[in-house]
Amino acid sequence: MLHKIIGWLFGFVTIRIAGEGRERFVNACRYRGLDLWKIVWRQKEQTLYANIALRDYWKLRPVARKTGVVPYVVRRHGGPFVLQKMRKNASLFVGLLLFQVLVLFLSTRIWGVVYEGQQYHTKESLQTFFESIQVYPGVRATEISCGTLENQLREQYQDIGWVSVEKKGSRLFVRMQEVSYPSGERKKQAARDVVAAVSGKVTAIVTRQGTPKVHVGDSVKKGDILIAGQVAIQDDSGEVVGTKWVAAEGQASIRLTEEYSDTIQAKYQRKSYTGKKKTMYAVRWQKKRFFIHNPLNRLETDIKYDILREGGFVCNELRFLLPVVWERMEYKEVKTTSARYTDTQAKEKLWSRYHRYVSDREAEGYVLLKTRQHMRKLSNRYLLEDKMVWQCTKTTYKKISKASMQKREKDRKDDGNNGDAH
DSSP states (O other), X not given: OHHHHHHHHHOEEEEEEESTTHHHHHHHHHHTTOOXXXXXXXXXXXXXXXXXXXXXHTTOHHHHHHHTOXXXXXXXXXXXXXXXXXXXXXXXXXXXXHHHHHHHHHTTEEOEEEEESOSSSOHHHHHHHHHHTTOOTTEEGGGOOHHHHHHHHHHHOTTEEEEEEEEETTEEEEEEEEOOOTTSSOSSOOOEEEEOSSSEEEEEEEEEESEEOOOXXXXXXXXXXXXXXXXXXXXXXXXXXXXXXXXXXXEEEEEEEEEEEEEEESXXXXXXXXXXXXXXXXXXXXXXXXXXXXTTSOOOTTSOEEEEEEEEXXXXXXXXXXXXXEEEEEEEEEEEEEEEOOHHHHHHHHHHHHHHHHHHHHHTTEEEEEXXXXXXXXXXXXXXXXXXXXXXXXXXXXXXXXXXXXXXXXXHHHSXXXXXXX
């Protein structure tokens, strides 16, 4: 096996020996120490085939001259001939070699972090924390210790009950389970009050933690305390001896009346594009900006343009290492002409604004109970009015400061209703 490997590395050829002196040729090669192997006689061709080392082939000239036999090369084998073929396609083989080197280099890096199981903590917040501890796409895999990362996550996020960090190929898998609390809130919350988000009349109140300060039917103003984040501590005789500060939890429904009014002018300036435009590209590196555009296509400074922008990082996964941002800006020339809304167009526009306003309020936690809409056409404008009755179920919290705690505690002691006689 060893001599075959060596023979292939140094190269050998298959030769064809024909003519009357072929026996003398073989004997002369043996006499001179030139090895021939795999000697094959083909009866039909009356020809002899054999393999000979490349270095010995160049020594056959005296033997061929003496025996009158010319050895023709019919096939080439081994490393020297492979290299000769590679020279003709050098760029291809260099590309393959560089590709292998690139694959080996990329396989030693972490190019993606996958987060699984998180509910409260967003992917963006976890990614920001990982970048702060030098774990980002492109970092060496050997520099990352899964055990160390798990400990750092537990120290940073106290509400993570179980976490696992695993390296698989060129990706890092972070799996976690967050601790869930019966109240649905986070641990170690500061003392707080539930305050009114709007002014109105209280229609319902539910207290889960804290002390209610209002009742159904009471009128409140925005910012008034609905549920105080304090609980009175009483002794066996019912006397208040202290205060426990808690994170108030509950919900109150407040009914309020709102006057809605929206107007639109009958005449307006209609915008349209002339078709003239210019496109510019920009590449931003740190504070430097490089523009690419057609200098022959000039913009007039006294003409209005709409500017449409799009862009982002050249490589979002490598933005920490390569913060290169590209932008595409398209300037479209605009002209304005005077126009007038028809009755249908004006009504559609006002109703569209109205429904958008109602949708936004409902997304904030409001429920529309009553509505009294009225649209009028005046001399030069259209007017939509509505008297809206809302029910607000939005919960708003306000942190209790130390100064407020001290003031409330003082008021409790000075109240005269803390266990003293009335």
